[in-house]
Amino acid sequence: MTNKSILIFSILMIWFLGAASQVSTKKPNIILVYIDDLGYGDVSCYGATAVQTPNIDRLAAGGLRFTDGHCTAATCTPSRYSLLTGNYAFRSKTAILPGDAPLLFKPGTPTVASMLQQNGYATGVVGKWHLGLGNGTIDWNGTIAPGPEAIGFAYSFLIPATTDRVPTVYVENGKVPNLDVNDPIKVSYSGMIGNEPTGLTHPQLLKQKADTQHSNTIHNGISRIGYMTGGKSARWIDEEMPMVLNQKSRNFIIQNKEKPFFLYYPFPNIHVPRVPNQKFVGSTKMGPRGDVIVEMDWMVGELMTLLDSLNLAENTLVIFSSDNGPVLDDGYADFAEQLVGTHRPAGNYRGGKYSAYEAGTRVPTIMYWKGKIKPAVSSALVSQIDFYKTVAKLIKADVKTNEASDSENQLKTWLGKSRTGRTWLLEESYTLSLRKNNWKFIATVEGTVPAWFANKKVESGLSKNVQLYNLEQDPAEQKNVADLYPALVKEFQDKMTAIRQSPQKKP
Ligand code: NG6
Ligand code: CA
Numbered sequence: 001m002t003n004k005s006i007l008i009f010s011i012l013m014i015w016f017l018g019a020a021s022q023v024s025t026k027k028p029n030i031i032l033v034y035i036d037d038l039g040y041g042d043v044s045c046y047g048a049t050a051v052q053t054p055n056i057d058r059l060a061a062g063g064l065r066f067t068d069g070h071c072t073a074a075t076c077t078p079s080r081y082s083l084l085t086g087n088y089a090f091r092s093k094t095a096i097l098p099g100d101a102p103l104l105f106k107p108g109t110p111t112v113a114s115m116l117q118q119n120g121y122a123t124g125v126v127g128k129w130h131l132g133l134g135n136g137t138i139d140w141n142g143t144i145a146p147g148p149e150a151i152g153f154a155y156s157f158l159i160p161a162t163t164d165r166v167p168t169v170y171v172e173n174g175k176v177p178n179l180d181v182n183d184p185i186k187v188s189y190s191g192m193i194g195n196e197p198t199g200l201t202h203p204q205l206l207k208q209k210a211d212t213q214h215s216n217t218i219h220n221g222i223s224r225i226g227y228m229t230g231g232k233s234a235r236w237i238d239e240e241m242p243m244v245l246n247q248k249s250r251n252f253i254i255q256n257k258e259k260p261f262f263l264y265y266p267f268p269n270i271h272v273p274r275v276p277n278q279k280f281v282g283s284t285k286m287g288p289r290g291d292v293i294v295e296m297d298w299m300v301g302e303l304m305t306l307l308d309s310l311n312l313a314e315n316t317l318v319i320f321s322s323d324n325g326p327v328l329d330d331g332y333a334d335f336a337e338q339l340v341g342t343h344r345p346a347g348n349y350r351g352g353k354y355s356a357y358e359a360g361t362r363v364p365t366i367m368y369w370k371g372k373i374k375p376a377v378s379s380a381l382v383s384q385i386d387f388y389k390t391v392a393k394l395i396k397a398d399v400k401t402n403e404a405s406d407s408e409n410q411l412k413t414w415l416g417k418s419r420t421g422r423t424w425l426l427e428e429s430y431t432l433s434l435r436k437n438n439w440k441f442i443a444t445v446e447g448t449v450p451a452w453f454a455n456k457k458v459e460s461g462l463s464k465n466v467q468l469y470n471l472e473q474d475p476a477e478q479k480n481v482a483d484l485y486p487a488l489v490k491e492f493q494d495k496m497t498a499i500r501q502s503p504q505k506k507p
Helices: 003-026 056-062 075-085 113-119 238-255 289-310 384-394 451-455 486-501
Strands: 029-035 064-066 123-126 155-159 186-188 227-229 263-266 315-322 365-368 376-378 422-426 432-436 439-442 467-470
Touching: 029 289, 029 384, 056 289, 056 315, 056 365, 064 451, 075 113, 075 384, 075 422, 113 123, 113 263, 113 384, 123 238, 238 263, 238 289, 289 315, 315 384, 422 486, 432 486, 439 486, 467 486
Parallel strands: 029 263, 029 315, 064 376, 123 155, 123 263
Antiparallel strands: 064 365, 186 227, 315 365, 422 432, 432 439, 439 467
16 A cells, blocks of 8 residues: 555544444443342442442442432332333232243333333343243243343343242243253242252251241252242252353343443342352351342442443443342341341331331432543432433433333433432332422321231331321431321322322423
């Protein structure tokens, strides 16, 4: 080549690379790191000292940390349903699902994933699903559908329900990987099948003892909820799960790094059974519950290292949060209560998982976007119900009037450009609670609560009387002041009625 042609070639290359990088910065990638049962006080950037979470702390230090961020419900399935659809779970009476439940959504239901997919995103989910699969009777040995693909996830690698429920196998794009056709999987939630050992018949095989509900089929020394036979070659090893999920999420990101992508990354940590990889055993003095927090933090670190190494961090919004508040005893004898010491999983707040009190839904909430979100702490009232419309606004997608009717666009607040959050924020549990500024209202209980509540130390927050708390003076919800503020109670009751009756009109 002559000098002149080299010059022209170089100029063209510079122009081409510049144009290519402009295209790639147009639509940001979105990664939602969604932890299971992580409490407000469980990570060091929210005050924990008995466990250190340096990777999450780095997200908080370099991003926007919310002090009043909420998941929509105090249990998993309702929370995830609302997160993905932008509709409150109570409207469809969504509750915690068994491991063989059908897909919660009608195929084609608009979700954050389908909205992003329609807008050119590569979409994937890697981790705990717990939103049902199939039409009612699942053949775990064939193609399992409908599933995530029916609501907009092009790729899926799933723990079908929870790690304490059978089947204890992964499902990748509708198939159980590594399945031996001569050893088919059978699952039952209605009674014992086959003759595999159970927690009740073979307690000597257990790594952790469990309550009656968790004492069905034993796999990997852990008894689960539900019965299962077969699928031996396909069964997961709990201790290896972090590495497996790390690899699957990594593959998804690498394969889609040129496109805008959405990765929904729901971790199995720190839900029961808590069985950390050997690498993390003993990393806290709190036993398995502390150690799986450290393991979870390591997984976050692996993800962030990958994004940096691929130069994706500046074009990726990473959201870190949890699906419900903390719980110590959730069915397994992992000594979480005995070893908790001075650690406060719920921080200064009352209750936890299952609870109508604040800690049911007030969870760590961090937005991290290198170079785009300024490091700050925000006390704005924010909820995961707004994920749908906020993300739609971010990517300038149209949202039809029938989509995500409970969701609000909170983009300015989520990116730290405004400190004004929601005016009203609904918290779902076995009742409904409502926040406005620093006031918290808890409605009286309707319907039934699970029978096992009676034997557990769950601070449900349920009462036959209405409750009103002034969180500014009483963050731990100790003093019900409903009698002192009848007008305010009426305002909350009226608003609650309006929310129950119809989705709110949005600005
Ligand atoms: C409950 C289980 C609990 C946990 C929870 C789901 C009993 C007594 N308790 O029914 O251990 O699995 O369901 O947790 O069975 S969640 O985070 O997925 O909502
Ligand atoms: Ca959960």
